[in-house]
Amino acid sequence: MQMSPSGARIESPPIDAVGVEERVARLCSRSIKKDAKLQALHLTLSMIDLTTLEGADSEGKVRQLCAKALQLHAALPDLPHVAAVCVYPALVGVAKRALDGSGINVASVATSFPAGQAPIEIKLLEVRKAIEAGADEVDMVISRGRFLAGDFAYTADEIASVKEACGDAHLKVILETGELGTLDAIRRASDLAMRSGADFIKTSTGKIKPAATMPVVLVMLEAIRDHYLRTGEKIGMKPAGGISTAKDAIRHLVMVRETLGQDWLDPDLYRFGASSLANDVLRQIVKQRSGIYQSFDDFSL
């Protein structure tokens, strides 16, 4: 049992972990080939949040990443562009200038990413600074410590106040599923985030393993489905961390299609948080078109 910000008592259903594993295994065995594969690869590219979240990030590194976002592969000018570039708040301005007029969003992590261990005032200030610098999307982390201690009201209030600070910017709520322990806790956190104002729910920061495993994503997708059936509200999903191959990405798309339907196969409702995924997808696209196996050496960093 938990309290939503509106005060209504809500309950998350228990998760059948064995059933989830089995369902995932079955969905992973789908074979997507030829034209369907090419279509899935293009869709994957358009869903990528090209990400760099390192302490060593510099303006130059962010500009380089933006250049990559603007032109994924010179030899294939007809590719879709990625959905967004995701950086730390201090570098939002750099990314915004580099991507000006391209239609590519700038996403910023905030709220003391990745640990989230800071006073709420500082977290909200960080969100406002990111928005001021031009962020179109904000990726927040929840306070896992408070959530795991059972202080659901705190977590709900935290998300709601960050949502308020975001204004028009889209809010993605990172649950950091690798720290939540059980699928039941993940389901509960998903429900909590959606009811507190999340536009997207996101698996992980990418700093902790395991990150976006298939069972975790399936549980979150089912939470989104149940939320949609109850309220008619479409919440987005963003798996992040550990998805580095085109094959993994296509498996995710299959799972989304089977769980939520065609509407969610859209960059507005589904994103991949990844840094190395784009190049593997590009490699597969060129392979699919030319019939020749490709080398990573042929693609930019």
Next chain:
Amino acid sequence: MSEQRSTAEADRLPVLKTHKVYVGGKFPRSESGRFDRAFAPDGTPIANICRCSRKDVRDAVTAARAAQAGWAARTAYNRGQILYRIAEMLEGRSAQFEALLAAGGATSREAAAEVQAAVDRLLHYAGWTDKFQQVFSSVNPVATSHFNFSILEPMGVVGVLAPESPLLGLVSSIAPAIAGGNTTVVLVTGGQPLPATTFGEVLNSSDVPGGVVNILTGRRDEMLAPLAGHRDVDALLLCSPDPDVARSAEIEAVHNLKRVAVRPHEDWTDVQSPYEITDLQEVKTTWHPIGS
């Protein structure tokens, strides 16, 4: 009594070993699930052999690429030690290899001679690993104020079309490639694949890091073109007397301008030289400014 026993032997279904391929230090089956049967000269089936597909080639190249930097970074001395270790392990299993060669039609004397020659060949290249640089690198005379020198570097991932010679030819094509710091994807497409798959087991117990040698069995017309065209393969070693085979692979190899070395030998007894190593090396020349 003896009549009863022979009836029991006749009733027994033989358990045929499936000789699996060697990729990335593991022994998977072909991803395609297909297999061929190997026969003794008298027609009795003796084993099942994986019939690999182009996707197995792809996976093997991935494994070879992943292993390449680490293998090249080993000291030349350490690579020599490991090649010597392969020789030791092969010597220790010589009876098994002799039996496999005999099952392929060799007399016991020929089989014993071939196994010994293969062991000796490994020793030969084990000795060369930390010496070929001294012999083939150079300090070059130049007219400007530069210190100018050339050294050899491994090409990277080498695709090997293994020769018909089931053990000596196989060893003679793999050893010089890995002695120089390359990693290999070896296609075994001849009539006697069993010594090659068993050699994979020898490699696996010889301190050779996984992925340095990858051995695939199957059909040449299915595997050679994807390997020769693969942009992540840096060089090809084509051991085939058939000029059309080499030519078709060379045409595929133009995609990324691979180096191609052709070995048309049918008798591999004397194919042993440090030039076998240098043919799979790239020369790097450095111009270092000095004084005024």
